[in-house]
Amino acid sequence: MATKASRSAARIMMAPAVILLLGWMLVPLIMTLWFSFRVYLPLRGGDQGWAGFDNYTRFVTSSAFWPSVQTTLIIVLGVLAITVIFGILIALLLDQPIWGQGVVRILVIAPFFVMPTVSALVWKNMFMDPVNGLFSHLWRFFGAEPVSWLSDASMPSIIMIVSWQWLPFATLILLTAVQSLDSEQLEAAEMDGAPWIKRFWFIVLPHLSRAITIVILIQTIFLLAIFAEIFVTTGGAFGTRTLSYLIFQRVLESQNVGLGSAGGVYAIILANIIAIFLMRIVGKNLD
Amino acid sequence: MARSVTPRRKLLNTTVAWAIGLLIFFPILWTILTSFKTEGDAIAAPPIFVGFEWTLENYRTVLERSDYGRFLWNSIIIAGLSTVLGCMIAIPAAWSMAFVPSKRTKDILLWMLSTKMLPAVGVLYPIYLIFIELGLLDSRAGLVVVLMLINLPIIVWMLYTYFKEIPGEILEAARMDGATLRQELLYVLTPMAIPGIASTLLLNFILAWNEAFWTLNLTAVNAAPLTAFIASYSSPEGLFFAKLSAASTMAIAPILILGWFSQKQLVRGLTFGAVK
């Protein structure tokens, strides 16, 4: 249906968004690239001249680099696994006829409305605190020694906090997909005596694949950048330093903008590798 | 795919669903409860659930200490304007991607999403320097623009997926009847996409409301929203669970209430075109 006129109109209408985003991406990107080749130390008076590739080599060879990439991936994958699996289960459950469905739905999506800073503060102080936290009371009630969650089980704790925040999002999207499932097909399969695991695997899951794709894509974008949850809870200690947290430490704590910028460039590269990887796997699901 | 089930099955489902719902909601409930306790009751062992002496003392302390109204107003203005502005830029873009697709449409869409992956802290200094240059530090206008840009890719994408579900024939019919492009957009497309646009607005309002890096680092007084409000309560001295809970409740209450009232809308619209 595209005529020549509508094509040019389309271009014009797309222009503001594209130009703005191009600007938003290019200006900081070029500045980051520029800084990454400079010795830029704000506390020593700013720009100290050309650095060549020093910042790049220094950032990768630092002992903190690979662990931080690993930590980033573990958090992203862990949260994705938890939110997708539990999201599907809760979505299937909420789709069943139950009393007070509306209220339950509200309860389930509520964490999505909570600021990351607030949720991290609440979890850290009121639940995971080894002396006064609710978990420690619970553990003591059952006669167990309270766990120091944020030091002894730091990664599971952070994955749990983040999963709690993103589970509602996954559930919501999966729920809309479940609701559009053709119930006749399912009933027919049930008549044929297919066990529920088979029905789930061959009918429900394929139907949800597109929704799962979208959950993974959107969440990955946000999870690669999580910051507040780590800043508030462990401050990057106990093996929870992600790549973006490492960059934060270089830029703001060590006040080495050149080094941090080089890290930023690596982070962009990593994000794009993940993006391309994701697109390869899920791209065909998005048409 | 809802089907009729036996009452017994329904009872079982209901019990499990409520248990899970309450479990997920519990941290929020606990925060709200704690905000009405005295500091002593807040850390009592074993914990007290409802049988404590209810007090508004914490809210009074927090209100006395900080100008809650100003933070709240800034949050509303910044999140609201950035969302509306974002939608105004995104609707035409999404329209052209959905109805006049070209070979590059998908690439552009994915590129837009990839701009969201830039680690914010890596560009803090560049952005801060630009903001100084433009005199935008601690201004709502500056934050509105930044948050709009951060969320624009998501808005474009969400709208694109809705628009794609709308059959092109209807638009074509409108065009046959002599509708201009603007009329087509305003009177034919928009009304059909209202659920989608509404949930896009909602989702992005929530995302903008909760954004805590730029809103903290680019503001001081005039433009500081609720994220900055909460940053002044995060680790005060002494016993603080109850005060922290009160401040937290005040920071999340507006968006929580908005979310509850609009959750039907959100559920209906938040599909990202995932439903086929």
Add this chain to the structure above:
Amino acid sequence: MSLKSTLRAATALSLITAGSAFADGHSATITIATVNNGDMIRMQGYTDGFTAETGIAVEWVTLEENVLRQRVTTDITTNGGQFDIMTIGMYETPIWGANDWLVPLNDLSAEYDAADILPAMAGGLSHDGTLYAAPFYGESSMIMYRTDLMEAAGLEMPEAPSWSFIAKAAREMTDRENDINGICLRGKAGWGEGGAFITAMSNSFGARWFDEEWNAQFDTREWSDTLNFYKNMMDDAGPAGFATNGFNENLSLFNQGKCGMWIDATVAASFVTGDDSTVADSVGFALAPDNGMGKRSNWLWAWALAIPAGTQQVDEAKQFIEWATGKGYIEQVAANEGWANVPPGARTSLYENPNYQAVPFAQMTLDSILSANPNDSTVDPSPYVGVQFAAIPEFAGIATEVSQEFSAAYAGQQSIEEALEKAQAITNEAMEAAGYR
């Protein structure tokens, strides 16, 4: 309305809302960035008096310590001009002063009596003899202990105890059944948290951060002694999860009666004897412990007010600083809330005031402050200034990473040897990058 004009209207609207904020800026308003601790919050309550007196309105930006640091550092290094007064510490002041980023405070009024500021504080807040920040309160660290528990354990706290006595007392006071830990100490990662404590403690064990050629010293016997002593004592007598406890967490524990001893900032003395404390009646004080090597394990710190060079309102800012850190403010707080609650550690005259001398922790605070010397804090000579930090721009970043390794060792995730090895590598790496070695 066409799309374009809609857009234009929206932009205009957002600009107007932004602009309205500046509309009422005719009468002078100063913006102050500050940390969210008790004394600062109290000061905010008194600023109405300042405004009434001078006609200068005050806007507060109150932030948690870590957020505050990152916020003001970004602003000062880029000359952002967001604040007229910044609350900074002894670490930042000399570095920023050396860069001419702060307005010198050498012309304060005679009435203000700058000579009255405790020499230790004035020294730490100066660069090349020029004062760049006025201390709002100053602190060292000391032992706060439960006299009742000490008695029950059949021990008596000396005025100036040694580490071996502290370790023994901590183990004896510990009563896991009743949730009483013999000793609570900072273990939380961060250079201003656990990093500050362990550095001050290491001074008394004869350790230092750098030798005179700026080589990291974590491969020395002294550091391994310090960490092993700390960890053994805390494992036996410390609270669960001590590796994540900082000042606030320990204060809360102590106030709940869950600590026998606590070695931390002297300002905490007024909190543990105040209304929020359940053990206020049975708290004693003693000097921070030593190891017989001539250095004690107490630090020196001040939260101070400084004026960034980029501000347009130097005079107004100076007026505020004179008001907030002057003698009048102290008297005002004393009159309203009692002498125990005045900001401590900043002025000599406060400690000469008989009213203040009656406060139980006054003398011990002063003694602690006087026994810390930023210019000679280590047993072996070191090239840096500072007790629990080294006043070089790179230190905060390095020390935070090092303290993260230490915290991981406290939590048992790696051995102390591993933590020290990593600390050594991190430090040398960063010092090389900065061009020291």
